[in-house]
Amino acid sequence: xxxxxxxxxxxxxxxxxxxxxKEERDKRLRREGxxxxxxxKDQLAxxxxxxxxxxxxxxxVTDHVTFTFVGGxxxxxxxxxxxxxxxxxxxxxxxxxxxxxGTWYWNRYPGAQCDTASFVYMPxxxxxxxxxxxxxxxxxxxxxxxxxxxxxxxxxDNALFHTQVTHVEWLQxxxxxxxxxxxxxxxxxxxxxxxxxxxxxxKLPGINGIESYKGHSFHTSRWDYDYTGxxxxxxxxxxxxxxxxxxxxxxxTSVQCIPHLAKACxxxxxxxxxxxxxxxxxxxxxxxxxxxEIATEGWQQxxxxxxxxxxxxxxxxxxxxxxxxxxxxxxxREKIMDLSPEDRVPAKMWEAWEDADFEKMNEIxxxxxxxxxxxxxxxELKAWYRQLCKRPCFHDDYLGSYNEPGTYLVDTDGKGxxxxxxxxxxxxxxxxxxxxxxxxxxxxxxxxxxxxxGFDMIGREGETLSEHWGDGMRTLxxxxxxxxxxxxxxxxxxxANLISNYPHNLTDAGKTIATMVAHAASHDxxxxxxxxxxxxxxxxxxxxxxxxxxxxxDCTPGYYNNEGVDPGPARKSFVxxxxxxxxxxxxxxxxxxxxxxxxxxxSV
Ligand code: NDP
Numbered sequence: 001x002x003x004x005x006x007x008x009x010x011x012x013x014x015x016x017x018x019x020x021x022k023e024e025r026d027k028r029l030r031r032e033g034x035x036x037x038x039x040x041k042d043q044l045a046x047x048x049x050x051x052x053x054x055x056x057x058x059x060x061v062t063d064h065v066t067f068t069f070v071g072g073x074x075x076x077x078x079x080x081x082x083x084x085x086x087x088x089x090x091x092x093x094x095x096x097x098x099x100x101x102g103t104w105y106w107n108r109y110p111g112a113q114c115d116t117a118s119f120v121y122m123p124x125x126x127x128x129x130x131x132x133x134x135x136x137x138x139x140x141x142x143x144x145x146x147x148x149x150x151x152x153x154x155x156x157d158n159a160l161f162h163t164q165v166t167h168v169e170w171l172q173x174x175x176x177x178x179x180x181x182x183x184x185x186x187x188x189x190x191x192x193x194x195x196x197x198x199x200x201x202x203k204l205p206g207i208n209g210i211e212s213y214k215g216h217s218f219h220t221s222r223w224d225y226d227y228t229g230x231x232x233x234x235x236x237x238x239x240x241x242x243x244x245x246x247x248x249x250x251x252x253t254s255v256q257c258i259p260h261l262a263k264a265c266x267x268x269x270x271x272x273x274x275x276x277x278x279x280x281x282x283x284x285x286x287x288x289x290x291x292x293e294i295a296t297e298g299w300q301q302x303x304x305x306x307x308x309x310x311x312x313x314x315x316x317x318x319x320x321x322x323x324x325x326x327x328x329x330x331x332x333r334e335k336i337m338d339l340s341p342e343d344r345v346p347a348k349m350w351e352a353w354e355d356a357d358f359e360k361m362n363e364i365x366x367x368x369x370x371x372x373x374x375x376x377x378x379x380e381l382k383a384w385y386r387q388l389c390k391r392p393c394f395h396d397d398y399l400g401s402y403n404e405p406g407t408y409l410v411d412t413d414g415k416g417x418x419x420x421x422x423x424x425x426x427x428x429x430x431x432x433x434x435x436x437x438x439x440x441x442x443x444x445x446x447x448x449x450x451x452x453x454g455f456d457m458i459g460r461e462g463e464t465l466s467e468h469w470g471d472g473m474r475t476l477x478x479x480x481x482x483x484x485x486x487x488x489x490x491x492x493x494x495x496a497n498l499i500s501n502y503p504h505n506l507t508d509a510g511k512t513i514a515t516m517v518a519h520a521a522s523h524d525x526x527x528x529x530x531x532x533x534x535x536x537x538x539x540x541x542x543x544x545x546x547x548x549x550x551x552x553x554d555c556t557p558g559y560y561n562n563e564g565v566d567p568g569p570a571r572k573s574f575v576x577x578x579x580x581x582x583x584x585x586x587x588x589x590x591x592x593x594x595x596x597x598x599x600x601x602x603s604v
Pocket of ligand 1 (some may be wrong): 028112113114115116199205206207246249250251252253254256271273274393401411415417440441442443557558559588
């Protein structure tokens with residue numbers, strides 16, 4: 001028996017794979033990093049227009065509220081709901097879209113659905129009594145859940161839609177925040193919540209000639225159903241039957257909408273720079289009888305805890321969600337458990353993780369050969385990088401789309417679309433004339449926070465948040481910042497940092513905020529602020545952790561690793577609680593339950 005027989009990892013020829021990954025990555029590296037993308041403004045501003053809800057005129061507001069939340073997506077909704085439950089009903093949500101929903105307001109492209117199981121992804125299911133109709137719900141149902149939360153907790157009453165914040169400033173003499181918006185509003189608020197989300201500003205690829213194109217074009221987050229026909233529910237886009245369409249980008253958005261485009265377009269040209277890894281989805285409708293059995297009191301929290309434990313290597317007897325996300329972790333865990341106890345040292349554990357990854361990616365690549373009829377296309381769809389280098393995708397119809405007549409993969413071999421002309425796109429010197437270009441080119445990530453949000457926060461003594469974070473993000477629990485009293489930043493970094501189920505971070509933060517605000521209200525405190533010492537200690541603790549779990553510079557470029565450009569030392573602060581997500585949720589639950597709120601000053 002040879003040394004490698006019966007050892008799947010050795011058979012993979014790890015060294016050749018590593019070499020191939022490196023070659024493919026190097027092809028894609030671009031010195032400009034984030035600068036390769038175009039900021040959408042000025043003559044391109046029409047790409048940002050809201051195609052879904054018409055803007056209505058209203059008078060500016062000039063009053064005072066207890067709590068203002070910037071962003072009407074999951075963060076604002078769950079924080080609002082928890083505040084209302086805690087008796088703080090004077091909550092105003094400001095939202096640039098025409099309704100609640102955030103990501104799910106904007107992303108209505110055909111086929112949009114959650115990638116993490118609905119039972120853990122959709123917030124406040126138990127509170128609203130909603131049963132997700134599918135394991136991975138489609139976008140309209142998630143948007144409806146947002147609206148349901150808004151209605152149930154009366155968050156519509158005080159909300160301002162189609163409104164963008166332009167200025168927020170702490171007024172020390174009044175112990176409150178001054179908020180100004182692009183609709184002329186100028187009001188004060190005792191508390192401020194920020195939940196603008198990580199991916200909300202669409203970007204365009206910086207392709208030569210992009211402004212010269214004379215056909216129709218739009219970004220996937222502003223889907224033009226007037227042009228395509230069909231609807232967000234997935235109805236056939238009948239107006240595309242005589243259209244030649246190019247879609248630029250093959251990230252998670254494209255993977256979901258391409259099956260619909262492939263069925264509808266006369267000709268579809270998919271312009272690919274880097275293939276996504278696309279694993280099995282296995283979506284299914286929810287059986288109401290099964291749901292009745294599982295949906296007993298406290299069910300969603302149990303599912304959240306169970307998913308997080310399975311996904312991040314915590315203790316769990318069973319795997320309730322049991323999908324590609326939890327499988328990913330299970331594989332790594334099993335490989336580590338295969339090591340003898342004395343071999344369970346970091347270097348060997350990293351190697352075991354890498355082995356599990358090689359196996360998984362080989363399976364994903366092999367799956368393509370089993371589905372895609374044309375071998376050249378199949379080969380070009382293979383992703384040569386580690387699974388977490390880019391957003392892992394799961395879909396059962398994407399690969400088969402390339403068997404549809406009239407659907408063509410235009411692989412650019414890592415170079416990207418060469419040029420856009422009046423008539424279409426040019427790849428490797430060949431012009432593809434099209435009636436419409438759809439930009440599935442993603443969202444700004446590595447650009448400055450104040451550019452994406454459209455304002456900077458001005459805290460005590462005039463310090464801005466970007467100044468405070470000049471050398472890297474600094475918070476207590478990822479939520480509060482010293483010098484920014486009564487403000488809460490709702491996001492995942494420096495907290496649980498649970499990437500596989502982002503909403504879990506948000507719902508938990510909502511609880512923490514409501515507990516603190518209710519405590520202040522019941523004791524007549526006017527201000528809540530993380531102490532300098534607590535913030536310093538928290539950041540120090542974060543630095544003792546294993547560092548970044550995603551975003552390695554060895555990865556193929558993408559927004560996970562700042563497009564392959566070293567982001568500098570500030571990047572070190574984009575980490576989570578060193579002991580992991582389960583430990584963070586346990587820690588913060590205990591912290592808020594004691595009522596002592598160690599590290600936070602409450603003052604009158
Ligand atoms: P991405 O940023 O993931 O993808 C952008 C795409 O555009 C990439 O394929 C990129 O190629 C390509 N591109 C950029 N410039 C060029 C160029 N010059 N020529 C050709 N192609 C180019 O955006 P998405 O909207 O797909 O996804 C963004 C994120 O949104 C996801 O990562 C995920 O977090 C989230 N999402 C979640 C979903 C869910 O949970 N259900 C569904 C959809 C999105 P390259 O890879 O080479 O850079």
